[in-house]
Amino acid sequence: MTLVAAREAFSADRARAAASAPRGRSDAAVPPDPDPLPAPLLQMQGVSLEYRTPDRVVRATHRIDLDVYAADRFVLLGPSGCGKSTLLKAVAGFHAPVEGEIRLDGEVVRGPGPDRIVVFQEFDQLPPWKTVAQNVAFPLRAAGLLGRREAEARARHYIDKVGLTAFADSYPHQLSGGMKQRVAIARALATQPKVLLMDEPFAALDALTRRRMQEELLALWEEVRFTLLFVTHAIEEALVIGNRVALFSPHPGRVRSEVNAHAFNLASLGSGAFQAAVQRLHERLFEAAPEPAAPAVPR
Numbered sequence: 001m002t003l004v005a006a007r008e009a010f011s012a013d014r015a016r017a018a019a020s021a022p023r024g025r026s027d028a029a030v031p032p033d034p035d036p037l038p039a040p041l042l043q044m045q046g047v048s049l050e051y052r053t054p055d056r057v058v059r060a061t062h063r064i065d066l067d068v069y070a071a072d073r074f075v076l077l078g079p080s081g082c083g084k085s086t087l088l089k090a091v092a093g094f095h096a097p098v099e100g101e102i103r104l105d106g107e108v109v110r111g112p113g114p115d116r117i118v119v120f121q122e123f124d125q126l127p128p129w130k131t132v133a134q135n136v137a138f139p140l141r142a143a144g145l146l147g148r149r150e151a152e153a154r155a156r157h158y159i160d161k162v163g164l165t166a167f168a169d170s171y172p173h174q175l176s177g178g179m180k181q182r183v184a185i186a187r188a189l190a191t192q193p194k195v196l197l198m199d200e201p202f203a204a205l206d207a208l209t210r211r212r213m214q215e216e217l218l219a220l221w222e223e224v225r226f227t228l229l230f231v232t233h234a235i236e237e238a239l240v241i242g243n244r245v246a247l248f249s250p251h252p253g254r255v256r257s258e259v260n261a262h263a264f265n266l267a268s269l270g271s272g273a274f275q276a277a278v279q280r281l282h283e284r285l286f287e288a289a290p291e292p293a294a295p296a297v298p299r
């Protein structure tokens with residue numbers, strides 16, 4: 001087990017212990033925890049999300065409860081239509097819950113902000129008339145985070161981190177799909193968000209590039225230790241990228257269970273333990289939903 005995996009296992013164990021410990025106890029015989037578990041950075045409490053069309057209401061997620069801790073690589077895994085993207089949009093502040101609330105650093109999320117940046121699946125997230133460096137620097141300037149020189153310096157720093165220094169002055173149409181995704185990741189990380197939100201960012205890439213991007217994202221995480229909320233419907237990707245994986249049931253999405261995936265990384269791919277975990281998740285994802293699906297509600 002690597003040091004990082006050991007630390008993650010330790011913090012996951014502490015999270016479980018904290019969750020099961022009696023609350024509000026003041027027992028003088030119990031010494032205070034020298035390193036108490038921090039509060040979750042991102043909390044979803046009873047979050048239901050809906051779409052309203054003129055003739056009906058579609059419930060996308062139903063009462064989601066999730067806690068994401070700083071430096072977690074938290075994966076939302078579930079079948080198509082279970083509300084993963086909608087939940088991500090709600091965390092980003094683009095979709096308000098009809099029930100429950102989302103808190104970031106204790107503050108209720110009421111709209112978008114530079115502390116939450118989304119990287120999408122599509123390659124056309126970058127304005128084509130800006131160079132790579134201009135694309136990465138732009139949000140820093142637009143949000144008034146930095147002046148021109150500082151923005152440029154920070155942009156180049158993160159472009160370097162994603163291995164695109166030689167392309168800093170190229171335009172998006174001169175880049176491959178994978179390179180464009182790297183620019184989108186550099187742009188997101190440059191704003192130093194509290195949470196990086198990724199919605200199937202590698203789904204449109206070929207298998208080899210996808211594997212390489214997963215590797216790079218993990219290497220970047222080792223270096224920067226950002227907090228990641230990552231959506232996928234690929235089981236292997238969930239286990240490789242995540243230290244924690246929330247499994248969603250089909251439409252409307254509910255959290256079916258949470259899985260600790262800290263033991264796995266790209267090196268685990270061929271191992272028996274990894275294949276067994278994939279198989280278990282596969283069975284859980286496709287087993288008959290125990291709860292009745294909430295149908296679309298006529299208005």
Ligand SMILES: Nc1ncnc2c1ncn2[C@@H]1O[C@H](COP(=O)(O)OP(=O)(O)OP(=O)(O)O)[C@@H](O)[C@H]1O
Binds near residue numbers: 058251
């Ligand atoms: N703009 C919309 N108007 C009405 N219903 C919508 C809208 N967007 C999504 N939905 C519905 O909400 C549900 C959740 O959609 P969402 O896109 O969040 O699923 P998802 O888990 O991200 O799926 P996928 O894996 O295919 O991306 C689906 O039933 C979908 O049909």
Ligand SMILES: [Mg+2]
Binds near residue numbers: 084085086199
């Ligand atoms: Mg989606």
